Structures are given as structure tokens and as C-alpha cells.
Amino acid sequence: xVQLVESGGGSVQTGESLRLSCSTSGTIRNVKSxxxxxxxxxxERELVATITPGGCANYLGSVTGRFTVWRDNAKxxxxxxxxxxxxxDTGVYNCNIWTxxxxxxxxxxxxxxxxxxxS
Numbered sequence: 001x002v003q004l005v006e007s008g009g010g011s012v013q014t015g016e017s018l019r020l021s022c023s024t025s026g027t028i029r030n031v032k033s034x035x036x037x038x039x040x041x042x043x044e045r046e047l048v049a050t051i052t053p054g055g056c057a058n059y060l061g062s063v064t065g066r067f068t069v070w071r072d073n074a075k076x077x078x079x080x081x082x083x084x085x086x087x088x089d090t091g092v093y094n095c096n097i098w099t100x101x102x103x104x105x106x107x108x109x110x111x112x113x114x115x116x117x118x119s
Contacts, residue, residue: 002026002108004095009113016085016117022078022095022110032098032105034071036080038115040091048093049080062088085117 008020020036035050035058049069051057057069068081078095095110 002028004097004108004110006093006095006110006113009093009115011116011118012085014086014117014119017081017083018085018115020080020082020093020095020113020115022080024076024078024097028097028099028108030099030101032100034078034095034097035069036078036093037096038089038091038093040088043091045094050096051078082115085115087117087119090115090117 003025004022006020006022008018010018012018022036031053033050033052036048037045038048039045047060048063049057049059049067051069051071059067066082066084069079071078082089092112093115094112097108099106
């Protein structure tokens with residue numbers, strides 16, 4: 001059974017940094033992308049950063065230049081380095097893996113980790 005587990009969340013001040021990690025257990029095939037989403041209270045979930053198996057990364061505009069996503073292929077750990085954090089980065093961050101097979105998409109999700117940034 002596939003499980004995604006996030007770690008590394010916490011409470012920080014504006015301008016500080018955090019690193020999130022997402023470890024995966026189980027076998028996942030036909031991966032289209034891996035990434036992190038976040039959801040703030042009262043807001044819709046939004047994509048923060050994704051990376052394809054080929055290493056192509058994509059970022060939410062407001063985090064570009066501050067966040068970096070990468071994957072340790074040997075350890076199968078997805079990481080998100082978050083620098084210069086702002087209060088608007090506060091939310092629950094979920095790890096995600098999208099797969100595709102014969103035209104159908106399926107997503108795996110972690111339970112999430114809380115990130116709180118105080119001004």
C-alpha cells in the first residue's frame with residue numbers, strides 16, 4: 001500500500017526558512033509529477049511546487065525564487081526548501097504524486113504538515 005508522509009513543518013518568523021520532506025513507501029508506477037500543495041484556512045488548495053520525473057520544476061508565482069523543490073531519487077524523498085517565508089505562506093502543506101495510466105489520472109496524498117509564519 002502506498003503511503004506519503006510529510007515532515008518538517010513548524011512555526012517560524014517572517015524571513016526564516018523551513019524544509020519539508022515527503023517520504024514514500026510502496027511502489028508507484030507511471031508517475032507524472034510529484035509536488036507540494038498547500039491550503040490556508042478559508043482558502044482553496046493551491047499548487048506550490050511540482051517536479052517531473054525528468055527534473056522539470058514548476059512553482060506558484062508567489063514562491064518563485066524563494067522555494068526550491070527536488071527529489072532524492074536514491075532515497076525516494078521529495079523535498080521543498082522554503083526560504084524568506086512570509087505570513088501568506090501559512091497553511092497545511094500536502095505532498096502529492098500524480099500518476100497517469102491509459103488517460104486516467106490518479107493522485108496520492110500525504111496527510112499534511114502545518115506551516116505557520118508569524119509577522
